[in-house]
Amino acid sequence: xxxGTLELKYFSFxxxxxxxxxxxxxxxxxxxxxLYSLSSVDNLxxxxxxxxxxxxxxxxxxxxxxxxxxxxxxxxxxxxCHFKKGNEICNYSxxxxxxxxxxxxxxxxxxxxxxxxxxNIHDMKVLHTIRDTPPNPAGLCCLSTNSDLCYxxxxxxxxxxxVQIFDAINLQSVSMxxxxxxxxxxxxxxxxxxxxATASERGTVIRVFNISDGAKxxxxxxxxxxxxxxxxxxxxxxxLYLCSSSNTETVHxxxxxxxxxxxxxxxxxQSWMSFLSKAVTASANYLPTQVTDVFNQGRAVASIHxxxxxxxxxxxxxxxxxxxxxxxxxSHGYLYVYNLDMEEGGECTLWRTHRLDGQxxxxxxxxxxxxxxxxxxxxxxxxxxxxxxxxxxxxxPAVDTNHMTEDCLDxxxxxAIPVGSYAGALRGHPPSSQSDAENHVDSLTDVSEDRxxxxxxxxxxPVI
Numbered sequence: 320x321x322x323g324t325l326e327l328k329y330f331s332f333x334x335x336x337x338x339x340x341x342x343x344x345x346x347x348x349x350x351x352x353x354l355y356s357l358s359s360v361d362n363l364x365x366x367x368x369x370x371x372x373x374x375x376x377x378x379x380x381x382x383x384x385x386x387x388x389x390x391x392x393x394x395x396x397x398x399x400c401h402f403k404k405g406n407e408i409c410n411y412s413x414x415x416x417x418x419x420x421x422x423x424x425x426x427x428x429x430x431x432x433x434x435x436x437x438x439n440i441h442d443m444k445v446l447h448t449i450r451d452t453p454p455n456p457a458g459l460c461c462l463s464t465n466s467d468l469c470y471x472x473x474x475x476x477x478x479x480x481x482v483q484i485f486d487a488i489n490l491q492s493v494s495m496x497x498x499x500x501x502x503x504x505x506x507x508x509x510x511x512x513x514x515x516a517t518a519s520e521r522g523t524v525i526r527v528f529n530i531s532d533g534a535k536x537x538x539x540x541x542x543x544x545x546x547x548x549x550x551x552x553x554x555x556x557x558x559l560y561l562c563s564s565s566n567t568e569t570v571h572x573x574x575x576x577x578x579x580x581x582x583x584x585x586x587x588x589q590s591w592m593s594f595l596s597k598a599v600t601a602s603a604n605y606l607p608t609q610v611t612d613v614f615n616q617g618r619a620v621a622s623i624h625x626x627x628x629x630x631x632x633x634x635x636x637x638x639x640x641x642x643x644x645x646x647x648x649x650s651h652g653y654l655y656v657y658n659l660d661m662e663e664g665g666e667c668t669l670w671r672t673h674r675l676d677g678q679x680x681x682x683x684x685x686x687x688x689x690x691x692x693x694x695x696x697x698x699x700x701x702x703x704x705x706x707x708x709x710x711x712x713x714x715x716p717a718v719d720t721n722h723m724t725e726d727c728l729d730x731x732x733x734x735a736i737p738v739g740s741y742a743g744a745l746r747g748h749p750p751s752s753q754s755d756a757e758n759h760v761d762s763l764t765d766v767s768e769d770r771x772x773x774x775x776x777x778x779x780x781p782v783i
Contacts, residue, residue: 418458468512
């Protein structure tokens with residue numbers, strides 16, 4: 320920490336569940352990682368803190384207790400942890416630096432510079448490896464949060480803005496979308512899993528495509544600056560809005576309106592409007608494509624001006640306290656909460672600013688601040704031996720768990736047996752009397768059985 324602010328190495332909003340968008344935030348720092356929950360606009364609860372090592376990637380699955388962590392000290396090693404139980408489930412070692420991790424209820428994807436590994440999240444087996452991808456030093460990829468339409472998107476070229484769409488369930492390529500002339504800078508898949516938004520390194524135009532056939536649905540002009548670095552794109556849970564943040568101080572919100580109603584004009588105006596419409600349509604045949612594209616591009620319906628620029632940040636649109644909000648987390652350790660009035664549009668109002676270092680907020684809000692005591696849990700600091708990386712890329716990642724060899728299968732997730740399971744606790748059984756079925760919920764004897772049921776709250780109970 321310097322100058323009273325927290326420098327974040329990594330930060331990500333929780334992925335969306337089946338019904339609601341998670342209001343959780345995971346941040347990685349040089350001393351560990353923290354998990355937050357925005358229970359209301361005025362309360363940012365720190366639900367977990369781990370102080371161990373320099374964290375460069377931390378991704379949380381929905382509002383569950385499952386987190387995937389990568390540290391700077393071991394950039395080739397992925398650790399999957401259950402922070403509620405306080406144990407490490409398993410770890411995998413890869414042949415190169417891990418640049419990105421994405422997960423939903425069906426798949427976990429690990430992105431390296433020139434390959435992607437697709438794991439079955441129920442037992443962490445490597446199902447498929449996409450090799451020899453175009454160089455992707457930023458680790459750019461996105462995975463649909465909808466496990467029924469479980470699409471994986473990644474750059475199909477390092478020189479142009481091609482997007483490769485891959486079906487992570489059926490393990491087959493779907494399509495290739497020529498989204499931009501310049502290389503890709505950001506992507507996002509809607510929570511329904513049917514649309515993808517893209518932005519190039521130029522950062523002036525944002526496009527939305529239909530994933531199934533690659534058809535362009537929308538095109539938005541973000542601004543007039545030519546050199547803008549898009550930091551993040553995010554859909555709202557209903558897919559009606561798309562937000563975009565960059566290295567400038569402006570965040571834009573676009574509306575994806577499929578039913579654009581044309582207002583009826585009085586009879587005396589219809590002839591003039593009809594004449595102008597025909598004139599514009601006719602002239603479009605003689606104008607350059609670049610000019611006509613500008614006429615057809617949509618504009619932001621709402622925007623915000625951040626109190627900073629030039630810093631990495633991420634944005635998302637969520638419903639908090641039954642009001643649509645836009646959240647922005649920045650690398651200098653603050654979370655900004657804005658109100659979205661989509662009926663009026665225009666400039667959005669800053670409602671609250673939260674610090675991400677566990678300290679009292681420093682920015683005034685319309686309501687008084689109540690400092691809540693936060694009980695944090697730390698992972699056991701048991702020393703674990705990292706797997707020796709003797710395998711080449713063709714042999715896949717090396718796996719290591721915290722259990723004896725005879726308890727593990729090849730590339731199989733191994734879960735420590737807790738003193739008392741959540742299933743037994745919910746039934747009111749004390750740990751000493753819980754049955755084997757309650758304690759061995761993820762038996763290693765049957766690989767066809769889910770190692771843990773991500774749809775069962777007794778196995779992965781929400782903590783917010």
